[in-house]
Amino acid sequence: xxxxxxxxxxxxxxxxxxxxxxxxxxxxxxxxxxxxDEKYLTYSRCGLPFVIGxxxxxxxxxxxxxxxxxxxxxxxxxxESKVVDxxxxxxxxxxxxxxxxxxxxxxxxxxxxxxxIPPIPGIDVSGVYSLKTIDDGLxxxxxxxxxxxxxxxxxxxxxxxxxxxxxxxxxxVVVAEIMxxxxxxxxxxxxxxxxxxxxxxxxxxxxxxxKVEEIxxxxxxxxxxxxxxxxxxxxxxxxxxxxxxxxxxxxxxxSIGVAGGIETDEFMRxxxxxxxxxxxxxxxxxxxxxxxxxxxxxxxxxxxGKVAGANASGASLRFxxxxxxxxxxxxxxxxGSTGLTLEQAKIEGIRVVVGKVKWxxxxxxxxxxxxxxxxxxxxxxxxxxxxxxxxxxxxxGQRVNLLAAAISCxxxxxxxxxxxxxxxxxxxxxxxxxxxxxxxxxxxLRK
Numbered sequence: 029x030x031x032x033x034x035x036x037x038x039x040x041x042x043x044x045x046x047x048x049x050x051x052x053x054x055x056x057x058x059x060x061x062x063x064x065d066e067k068y069l070t071y072s073r074c075g076l077p078f079v080i081g082x083x084x085x086x087x088x089x090x091x092x093x094x095x096x097x098x099x100x101x102x103x104x105x106x107x108e109s110k111v112v113d114x115x116x117x118x119x120x121x122x123x124x125x126x127x128x129x130x131x132x133x134x135x136x137x138x139x140x141x142x143x144x145i146p147p148i149p150g151i152d153v154s155g156v157y158s159l160k161t162i163d164d165g166l167x168x169x170x171x172x173x174x175x176x177x178x179x180x181x182x183x184x185x186x187x188x189x190x191x192x193x194x195x196x197x198x199x200x201v202v203v204a205e206i207m208x209x210x211x212x213x214x215x216x217x218x219x220x221x222x223x224x225x226x227x228x229x230x231x232x233x234x235x236x237x238x239k240v241e242e243i244x245x246x247x248x249x250x251x252x253x254x255x256x257x258x259x260x261x262x263x264x265x266x267x268x269x270x271x272x273x274x275x276x277x278x279x280x281x282x283s284i285g286v287a288g289g290i291e292t293d294e295f296m297r298x299x300x301x302x303x304x305x306x307x308x309x310x311x312x313x314x315x316x317x318x319x320x321x322x323x324x325x326x327x328x329x330x331x332x333g334k335v336a337g338a339n340a341s342g343a344s345l346r347f348x349x350x351x352x353x354x355x356x357x358x359x360x361x362x363x364g365s366t367g368l369t370l371e372q373a374k375i376e377g378i379r380v381v382v383g384k385v386k387w388x389x390x391x392x393x394x395x396x397x398x399x400x401x402x403x404x405x406x407x408x409x410x411x412x413x414x415x416x417x418x419x420x421x422x423x424x425g426q427r428v429n430l431l432a433a434a435i436s437c438x439x440x441x442x443x444x445x446x447x448x449x450x451x452x453x454x455x456x457x458x459x460x461x462x463x464x465x466x467x468x469x470x471x472x473l474r475k
Contacts, residue, residue, distance in 0.1 A: 033058040035340045036119050036130060038111050038276065039138035040064035041073070042326050043307025043333035045093060047136040048103045050337030058341050060103045061130060063121050065110045068162055069093050074326055076165045077186065080172065081193030087162045114280040117302075134302045134340035137277055137290060138333060141270035141308035141324055146181075150243035150252075156264040159190060171263050172197050179203075179252050179261040181240050183210040187267030188358045191232055194265075202233040202261070204240050204254045214354050214365035215417055218384075219403055222419045223361050230359045235259075272309045272322055285311040289322040294346045296336035304340050306332035313349035315436060316367050316414045317376055323350045353432045355425045364428035367415030367435050370405050379408035383441070383469025387461035389423045391453035398422045402465045404431070404444075411440035411473050416462075427462060441470040 035051040037044050040062050051060045071090040078084045098105055109123040118129045143158040145151060157168050168190075172178075176199060180191045183205035194201050205212070209220035210227065227234055238255035243264060245251070251260045272289040274282075283299035285291035289311035296304045307329035311320040328350050335347040355364040373380045383404045390397040398421025405415035416431035418424045434444055445466035451458045 033133045033341060034131060035060050035134050035136065035337070036132040037062045037136040037138055037337070038064075038119070039140055039307070039309075040066065040070050040105065040107075041138060041140045041307055041329060042070065043140070043310075043329040043336070044136070044138035045070040046330050046333030047138055047304075047306055047337030047340065048098075049101060050334045051136075051341040052101050052103060052337075054338040054341035054343045058133075060101075061132075062098075062103060062105045063109045063111055063119065063130075064105065064107050066161070067108050069095070069098075069105070069107070071162060072326070073160065076159055076162070077189035077193045079165055080159075080169050080190065081196040083193075083196075087165055090162070111276055114276075114303075132302075134304065136333075136336050136340050137282070137298070137303065137305045137309060138307045138329075138336070139273040139276055139309045140329075142273045143266065144269045144271050145266060146240075146268050148181075148240055148243055150245065150249075151266065153243055153245045153249050154247060155245065155249035155262060156243060156266060158266045159186060160270070168263075168265065172199065175199055175263040177202075177261045178263045178265065179240075179254070179259055180265045180267055182267035182269065183207075183234070183236070184213065184267060184269055185211065185354070185356045187265070188227070189356065190265050190267055191227075192230070192358050194263075195230060195232060199263075201231075202235060202254075202259050203227070204235045204238045204252075204259070206237070206239050208237045210234070210236070211363065211365075214352075214369065215363070215419075216370045216403065219401065219417045219419050222401055223358070223363055226359045226361045232359070270308065270324055272311075272324075274309055277305065277309065285320045287311045287320045287322050289320075291320070294348060295339050295344065296332055296347055297339070304336040306336035312347065315349040315351050321350075321352070323352045325350070325352065325354065327353070351432050351435055353428055355428050360421065361419055362422060362424035363419050364424040365415075365417045366428050366432040367413070368405060369415055369417065370403075373405055373407075373414060378414065380414070381406045381408045381411075381441075381469050381472045383465040383467070383472070385461050385465040385468060387459070387464060388457055389420060390455065391457050394453040397457075400424070400461055402427070402461045404441075404462070404465045404469055406441050406469050406473065408473065411442065411470075413439055413441070413444060413466075423456075430462065441466045441473055445470050 400420025
């Protein structure tokens with residue numbers, strides 16, 4: 029009897045989709061089955077705010093695959109199917125009221141993440157939403173038609189993108205953040221201040237250091253108590269982050285790590301033989317600290333999925349870790365970060381030197397040149413780059429990628445200051461701001 033491997037993937041987000049594709053590529057003869065509790069095929073959750081704001085025409089445009097494509101790859105998909113347990117080498121799932129069982133040779137858990145909903149009194153009143161799925165987006169889009177004033181709870185990436193979307197839709201918007209700055213997990217205070225000024229100049233009221241104490245309303249939200257101040261609103265968006273969805277993993281006995289995600293090694297293996305994990309539900313190693321963390325990023329989910337799926341089909345690929353590299357554009361500002369912030373480095377007990385510069389994205393005499401601020405964090409002991417933040421009008425994303433590559437390659441301030449860069453007045457200045465920031469740090473290191 030010929031052995032036929034069967035890889036079962038739970039979840040059809042980016043990690044699940046690429047696990048399935050990579051499993052197929054690694055073993056063309058294998059059976060590949062994906063079980064998802066969603067009614068939609070893989071779609072970009074990151075695009076949801078831009079549909080609400082009208083920049084993208086519809087939620088269906090976010091769907092990045094099709095049944096025909098998956099069939100052509102001989103990947104079987106069962107949508108609206110909830111995996112309730114794993115017993116030995118069988119996955120047990122429910123679909124349309126019936127219980128199904130399917131055997132597997134290897135299993136990939138790609139259950140993603142779920143919104144964190146803080147225990148605020150009144151948070152279950154009508155008119156309060158979170159944004160994680162297409163259905164969430166549809167409900168918010170419909171509610172916005174009847175709304176005039178919005179409260180967004182949380183000034184992370186999704187919170188700010190939703191806030192801008194609501195401004196585009198003509199609403200008065202207040203953003204409440206319990207921390208003293210916007211994007212508190214990826215920016216230091218000085219860099220967040222630049223973005224905060226842009227947000228306020230767009231007409232958004234920022235309430236920092238402000239806790240939402242209660243949401244008020246009988247049949248529907250009417251206002252919220254924020255830091256002792258009553259904020260009128262007829263729609264509330266809760267954007268207080270996400271947490272790894274580890275319900276299934278915990279139930280079947282997979283080890284959960286210190287960062288709250290599924291514990292994995294560099295092969296994306298879990299504590300149970302033959303079971304892998306990828307995406308938002310999985311922990312990985314931070315490439316600066318070496319400690320476990322959960323990046324909760326689509327780019328990481330994609331790369332982890334490729335490794336987990338291939339290895340589930342017999343390969344031996346490695347995922348070495350992540351820097352949590354992030355980029356977004358809100359209220360006319362591009363914002364990016366990679367590695368450690370100054371604050372995070374200090375928490376880790378690392379002695380640091382900082383190089384920071386405010387520059388232009390093009391030659392100063394060329395029309396349309398935009399301001400850009402670069403902040404680089406170096407380890408004071410060996411001079412190596414360990415983090416970077418950039419806020420500017422344009423050209424941030426690829427600079428963050430450059431910084432991520434520099435950290436991964438162990439570049440120090442001297443080598444970063446000396447990189448050979450390009451120049452043309454309409455495209456880039458003769459002095460690259462990353463190099464200039466590195467030069468400033470290098471002078472401090474040599475003192």
